[in-house]
Amino acid sequence: MQDNTFDELADLALRQTGQVFQRSKFYLMEARLATICRRESFAGIDDLVHCLSERPNQRFEAEIAAALTGKATHFFKQRETIEQVVNHALPNRLKHSTTGRLRVWCAGVATGQEAWSLAIRLSELSDQPLGKAEIEIVATDISEPALQTAKSGTYGHYAVQTGLSIDRLITHFDRHDTGDWTIKSDLMDRVSFKRHNLLESGEKLGHFDVILCRNVLSKMAPVMARQAVGKFAKQLLPGGFVFLGKDEDIHAQQPTLKPSRDMRGAWVPVERDESAEEAA
Amino acid sequence: MKTCLIVDDSRVVRTVAGRIVQDLNFSVSEAGDGAEALQACREMMPDAILLDWNMPVMNGIDFLRALRREEDGSKPIVVFCTNENDAEHITEAMRSGANEYIMKPFDADIVRSKFVETGLV
DSSP states (O other): OOOOHHHHHHHHHHHEEEEEEGGGHHHHHHHHHHHHHHHHTOOOOOHHHHHHSSSSOHHHHHHHHHHHHHHOOOOOTTHHHHHHHIIIIIIHHHHHOSSSSEEEESOOTTTTTTHHHHHHHTTTTSSSSSSSSEEEEEEEHHHHHHHHHHHHHHHHOOOHGGSSOOOHHHHHEETTTTTTTEOOOOHHTTTEEEEOOTTOOGGOOOOOEEEEESSGGGOOHHHHHHHHHHHHHHHHHEEEEEEETTOOOTTTTTTTTTOOOSTTTTTTTTTTHHHHHHHO | EEEEEEOOOOOHHHHHHHHHHHHTTEEEEEESHHHHHHHHHHOOSSSEEEEEESSSOOHHHHHHHHHHSTTTTTSSHHHHHSSOOSSHHHHHHTTTTTSSSEEEEOOOOHHHHHHHHHOOO
């Protein structure tokens, strides 16, 4: 790969998605753009960048930026966080809810496993108050191909065996003759998928009790991550919680979110005064 | 160190699975069919068993049923590891006392994931 190829692509990624690429990770760029290169019959990413500079094309640039984002995930990834959301954050929100309706946003959901894991976990609570609540899960990602997989709820041999117990697989998925498995229709209705760039306003998505955005912000330039967190804060209902990746400690760089005092593992907007909420 | 018995009639599969399980910090022993495995369990009950279905002499499901009738036979975590990948086989295995189920082909991530599910790792 030529040096200017890396620079052009790194710049494109930063502008469009806030993502930072280290030069040592150029191989990731090549891997993530391989599908586009094949489709467009480019010999490689040098070719692709050359074509872009000759004939700038906004839609193509957006597609490339989306393709450059990480998609590696699996079912019940960092499951302590999912348990914390299901066992504590959502029950807390339900207690304060007058409608019995809760909304969760899985932001940067890639191929959708996080959203389905949450839907699966919630379906196991039928005998608890939360199991009877109406919980809407909205899952977004910037990548259209990733969303297509997510929406289809269809996963291959390896994906369904990483993070899913055999009981959950058999209970919640149907097997095809091809060896792929598809999430059953009763869960299919519990998640809606939308394309969304975290740097853009989340207004169209509405407001949420819980926002999960795991292992996304830490890959972004601090100034861009702060922008994304600002958008989250706007879509978070009063008293709501944000959950990040397990080892993502962004507080030093991101004075817009702080660890919640009352909810372990959760983050809240810095301007929120939790002691005032308690008094109220 | 926890122990894992790998039961498969293919030496290649036993070797590959053995390496993966060793990397998860298990001490590994092997058996080539269900009868051999049952004998091994009578000598020393392992913590985990990775179990193929189709084998000569005694197949995996017959071994599992026999194992669960043994004294201390409920102790090992049994993870099926087989080419049988339809819901009927999976359900039969689980009803017969399996704790988890791997559909072949497998890799280190899958084995680790299933060992995590059962609390072995």
